[in-house]
Amino acid sequence: RERHRAKRRDGDREKKKRRKGRRRRASRAGEREDELQARHEKREAGRRKRAKNYQESEGRERDEEEQAQIKTGKTAKTKKNIKNEKTRKVEQEEGEAEERNAKGKKKHGSAKKEEKDEDGGKCAAKEKTQEVKKKKHKRKGADTLNSLSPEELEKLKEAVDERKKLIQGLRGKPWSMKKKLVTLRESQEFVEKYEGALGKGKGRKLYAYKVMMAKKWMKFQRDFENFKTACIPWEMKIKEIESHFGSSVASYFIFLRWMYGINMILFGLTFGLVMVPEALMGRPYGSIPRKTVPRAEEASAMDFAVLWDFGGYAQYSVLFYGYYNNQRAIGWLKFRMPLSYFLVGVGTVAYSYMVVIRTMARNANESGVGDDNSFNFSWKTFTSWDYLIGNPETADNKFASITTSFKEAILEEQESRKDDNIHLTRFLRVLANFLVLCCLAGSGYLIYFVVRRSQKFALDGLDTHTWWERNEVNMVMSLLGMFCPMLFDVISALENYHPRVALQWQLGRIFALFLGNLYTFIIALMDEINLKREEEKIVKFNITTWEASLYNSTVSENSTGPPITIQPADVPRGPCWETMVGQEFVRLIISDTMTTYITLLIGDFLRAVLVRFLNYCWCWDLEAGFPSYSEFDVSGNVLGLIFNQGMIWMGAFYAPCLPALNVLRLHVSMYLQCWAVMCCNVPQERVFKASGSNNFYMAMLLVILFLSTLPAIYTIVTIPPSFDCGPFSGKKRMFDVIQETLESDFPAWFSKVFSSASNPGLVLPFILLMVLAIYYLQSTSKSYKEANVELKKKLQTQNEENKKKNKRAALKAQMDLEEARKAASQTADSSQRLYHGKNRRNPPAPVREQGLPATRAPVPRNYHHGNHGAPGYLPGFPRQSEPRMHRVPSLQRH
Amino acid sequence: MFVVTSAASAAAALPSPNFLGNRMVSPAIALAFLPLLLTLIIRYRFYFVLFYRAVLVRSWKDCVTGLSREERAYQYVLTHAIPGDPDSILEAFDIWCSKVEFISNIGPKKGKILDRLLMEQSPLTVLELGAHCGYSTVRIARALPLGARLYSIEMDQRNAAIAEKIIRLAGFDDDTVELIVNPSDEVIPRLRSDYGLERLDFVFMDHWKKCYAPDLQMLEGSGLLGKGSMIVADNVLFPGAPKFLRHIRKSGLYEWKVHRATLEYSKGIRDGMAELVYLGIK
16 A cells, blocks of 8 residues: 555546545555545544534534535535535535445545434534544644654655645646646745745744745735836837737837837947047137138028037037047046047947847847748747737737638648749849839939039038038938838739748848948049148138238237237138038938938828828728728838937047937937827738748847948048047048057056057967967867767657657557457357458458448548558558457456 | 928028028928839839829720720620630620720639639629629629529619620520619618529628728628628728628627739739628627
8 A cells, every 4th residue: 555655646637536545545544644644634624624614514504405505515615625526526425425325435534434324413513523633634734743753854855855846747738727826826826835834943943934034025026027018118009019910010110119229328428438538528619710600601500400410519619520630638637538529439339349249149048949831830830929919900910811821831832843933923022123223323413423523512601502412412321221121022922922031131231231221322522532632721811811910910010018809709620520420410401300200201191191081071982992001111111220329320420419310319219209100000911920020130230330330430430530629630531549548547567567468469369379279169069060060960860750650659558449449349249250351361351331221330430540640551452360350358447 | 282381481581581482392301202202103003004094094995985995895795705705704894894894703813712602602692783895794693503683783774784784695594693773772771572582602892992881780680690690892902891890890790701802903902802691780
């Protein structure tokens, strides 16, 4: 018996049975002392429950009928303990047994219960004794711990461990949910009760305390996690959008939020370390020429149009490069302004690189499982639903899209076998790419043309031209950036890709377009920089002559008088190209933002309003038919965001206000786009999951980051700064500021160390080492990947093997069963046995069916299985032997 | 063009007094709108084709021949189809509508769905709203079981005359098909009294899309619909009957679904045919 019990203890799924069995056993044996403490407790709990029931039922026994009373007792109990269904059943049966009073005794109930049944009159007294006992037991549960012997403690510990194990593995058990819940609750209670008792002597209290604290700590952690999620900005908004539009749209908003975070940090850096110190501690406005509006512009410096173009007072402020002075240290803090400016410029870029690469690496880890197309349909069946959808309309759309994707996948499968349409598809894809290339070339040429024209205008002087002509470049770039993606979208319908692939193609194309536009713009800027530098040379020469003449005149007129004070506004100055570049970028950002918002308002909002309200008086259904509501354009929006960021990175060095502007823009567009999506867009017709596309965005962001830092670094390194504006004026190159700081602010040995460290003899080996390390890491990661793939393959083959084995076993069992049935029918109808036996050796099946009406039904089915399963086991194949037929019935009996 | 106008209004505040003068928008900006134009043309090409075929070609032919579109269709069918054979008549119609001109019949694709529904239902009393020139009437009558009767309502006198000829040409007599020349909203209330109808097993709607909802409500009110009566409405997505769809969605009287298909004789325009089963008032 002991062995039996141990076995049962191991098998958790036998628990119910065990309980029942124990009860039975207990009725036979009474309370045995060699029972485990755990068992004690458990039985005790069960008994208590039963006793409670009895109290109720007995109380009503006098005035009510037996059956009804049992029922009420049952209902009362359901409220009290959902736990013990089993006991309830037992209870009911016992109730019946009370009437019949014979069978039930044998079957269930402990010894006490039997007693109770027997002398029904004294039940009240019995009840009391039972209650007393119960109390005793309870006390025992709490107090007897002190008096437990080491063996008992050991056993208790074992039981607790067992329960813990049970709780851990509960999720994987093949039970019904109800049973799982019941078991879980019981085990948890048990563990909670006895876990504290396991320590020894004085350590026990400490242990209990520790357990309690651990629990509290867990709870605190959970609460803190909740709090943290509640603190994520716009989380609810994004979740709502996700539930309406699926995760692809939500991924855009998550990206936007991420971008916002990065821009906040960039903004903090530039604002805290550059703009604020200069505004607070630098020389005030009007003190030196570079901080003053020139005399010629003074009249119009406050006009809105000028300010809107970031001229006038906006140009001569901390917002732009030219305002900063080249004083080495400013204010009482001795703040190294030029150094700080340079380091912030470098730091923002470095930080951006770090963040983007780190995020990419993390994403790559998350999506580590490779996409293999080997189980296309299984993937589709089990993974295509987007569980974040909470909106019936979107769910409908998703349902439809899954159905269509299945249809398409089946068609694809057929077509890939047929293989006749592939040429057409290829041709169409090539054609689509050709068209897109044409479109790209056209837009590039248009921008080139416009830029050339604007240079001509600039030579003529801007005042002779209209607003349209002056803003032509920005307008054309914005319009092309808006309309060309639409055209690409239409063209990509030719290609017939899966929407996720199509989205990537679309992104790539728009990327190319934007990149082309951006680089055309940069090239135009470079031309302009060169123009300005030539102008600067002339101005420099003029200034020297002007100064000379000034001094000459003062010297000649009154040599003894005080030097004439010249208003800083009157001093001639050079065309500060850095400020010009900054202005261009700020204008571009502004016009881009405006275009985005206007498109949003007109393309989405106005269209939605028109569709909604004109639908009452229109001759066709506007909502379902022709204009309809717009869909949210994920690819276009993502790329707009990325390029916007690229422009920020490019221009932030020359216009420190750019991160601030961008933060503003992102903040506004977060709210505006959330509103627009929820109010005027409809879910995409083909909702698809955005898994894995995040890294694609990141990769594009990295490329853009690289491409946008290139021109910035180029200008910083190669072009000397203007002579009379900006923090680096008077230096040969901008990065000379570092050398200067090293020489004057650090001790001599430091600069020596630095110079010796920067000599090629040390740098080259270091770089070599780094390259080697990278190579090593990459090769190891590659080998890991290969190992992963190998393991996966192994798993697959193993699975297949198992499947085959199972199939074979099942088939065999089936055959055996069939034979057994036949044998049974044979024994039943012995007169036909001979005939049957003859038939079995002859293949033709219909004859057999005729002969055996009893087994007719299962036979065709078995045929079917046999045909599909192993071809060796064909139904008519003479393979069976006489002994097997005899063996089978015993199998059936099992 | 909205962008331009709004930007122009914004620019009006700027100091450029003569910007409305000689050159308002530079050619480069106008060229930047070319992709938009192309996009619109490509995306809505089917609608343009439909407009061309259903409006331009029709009015041109009307002017040239002096006949109405339906009469031209009848002439073609008369010369190209075998009398007494509904299939060949339908085929002739299909060819004419897809190759020559456009008439919004139910078309072969959606017609197959209609045929299937009729086969499954095998109704004895059928009401058709909007016979037009008899294509759908022939289609329904062809699929009816023996002894069934089809009431077809057409508002327009000339169309009704042609529909009558087509129906007779297909070989259906007065016992099978009865053509009622009157607006549907006048006929439906009088169906019970004038035509002695007790119950409609099947209703097919293909008349004015705006009349779908009121006619359906009228049918509900007349008490002709019994439990299990089927109502099929064509063109509920394009040109579309939003009120009708809203009504069936909200009333809860029907078990309904929309068969998605394309517009008849056109590939790219999506359309749907609504199939309703009357559940009765609970």
